[in-house]
Amino acid sequence: MIEGSMNNASNFVETVDNAFIFIFGISLFFLFGITIVMVYFVIRYRKSKNPTATHIEGNTTLEIIWTVIPTILVVFMFYYGWSGWRFQRDAPEDAMSIKTIARMWSFSFQYDNGRITDTLYVPIHKPISLDLQAQDVIHSLYIPAFRLKQDMVPGKKDIVWFESGKEGEYEIFCAEYCGLRHSYMKTVVKVLSQEDFDKWNTVDTTAVVVDNTELGVRLAGKAIMRKYGCIACHTSDGSKLVGPSYKGVYGHKVTVIRDGEEVEVVADDEYIRRSIYEPNAEIVKGYSKGLMVSYKGQVTEDEITQLIEYFKSLSNN
Numbered sequence: 001m002i003e004g005s006m007n008n009a010s011n012f013v014e015t016v017d018n019a020f021i022f023i024f025g026i027s028l029f030f031l032f033g034i035t036i037v038m039v040y041f042v043i044r045y046r047k048s049k050n051p052t053a054t055h056i057e058g059n060t061t062l063e064i065i066w067t068v069i070p071t072i073l074v075v076f077m078f079y080y081g082w083s084g085w086r087f088q089r090d091a092p093e094d095a096m097s098i099k100t101i102a103r104m105w106s107f108s109f110q111y112d113n114g115r116i117t118d119t120l121y122v123p124i125h126k127p128i129s130l131d132l133q134a135q136d137v138i139h140s141l142y143i144p145a146f147r148l149k150q151d152m153v154p155g156k157k158d159i160v161w162f163e164s165g166k167e168g169e170y171e172i173f174c175a176e177y178c179g180l181r182h183s184y185m186k187t188v189v190k191v192l193s194q195e196d197f198d199k200w201n202t203v204d205t206t207a208v209v210v211d212n213t214e215l216g217v218r219l220a221g222k223a224i225m226r227k228y229g230c231i232a233c234h235t236s237d238g239s240k241l242v243g244p245s246y247k248g249v250y251g252h253k254v255t256v257i258r259d260g261e262e263v264e265v266v267a268d269d270e271y272i273r274r275s276i277y278e279p280n281a282e283i284v285k286g287y288s289k290g291l292m293v294s295y296k297g298q299v300t301e302d303e304i305t306q307l308i309e310y311f312k313s314l315s316n317n
């Protein structure tokens with residue numbers, strides 16, 4: 001167990017809170033101190049009591065005092081802040097690594113066994129290191145209860161870590177404005193006991209069961225859409241978000257812009273696969289290029305097949 005994680009949501013709560021209280025306390029002290037002295041002077045040296053102003057040349061002792069004391073205070077603030085930050089940077093070697101992906105507009109978490117989720121599950125009393133990757137624009141992983149925040153910059157590899165000492169559910173936000181549906185990038189981290197975590201981690205929900213009933217197909221499709229955050233931009237009810245709705249797409253004619261030219265294509269299996277693996281090769285007319293990133297290497301062929309079945313079911317009625 002890492003020092004400081006005992007009963008706190010994370011091992012950083014103590015250091016961050018101490019630095020905060022220290023800085024806040026000093027600021028409060030000076031706010032009141034200066035205000036009181038100022039008010040006192042205004043009254044004490046008002047015109048009726050002190051009609052002629054005194055010319056003061058300076059006072060070396062005072063100058064030294066008000067330079068040295070604030071310098072010492074600021075150095076302490078820096079020390080507190082810096083030591084807390086250093087500690088957040090150095091993940092222990094035995095930390096469990098979870099790949100954390102941010103894209104417009106969702107987070108997803110990928111575990112060593114290949115499992116991908118939109119909620120972060122972690123065991124209690126175990127150091128966890130999050131391997132951060134932004135796929136499109138700058139995002140920022142923010143877990144207020146853990147006192148943890150780190151920008152996620154495309155092309156830059158950053159790692160943050162934590163150890164939680166308190167089971168529960170804590171909010172995760174994106175703290176860097178990343179476009180239209182930025183505020184939808186919220187999810188949670190669930191801190192479980194080791195047994196519950198192991199149980200969760202062995203029951204495999206990645207392989208969504210497909211039976212051939214319409215309900216089965218829809219459940220599987222919805223689960224995949226949630227897992228990869230497609231629902232940030234697409235709906236299944238016909239309403240437009242950032243991308244077109246899936247309703248009524250399959251088997252119908254779609255007007256797309258390919259190499260700057262408008263062409264009509266039929267949305268068949270191949271078209272759907274291309275839309276997911278090379279989304280910017282053909283842009284549906286009326287929508288913007290560059291918003292949807294390729295899901296090659298993430299969405300598997302099996303999942304594409306399931307999605308196609310799902311889209312078919314949305315176009316049948």
Ligand SMILES: [Cu+2]
Nearest residue numbers: 139174178185
């Ligand atoms: Cu974001």
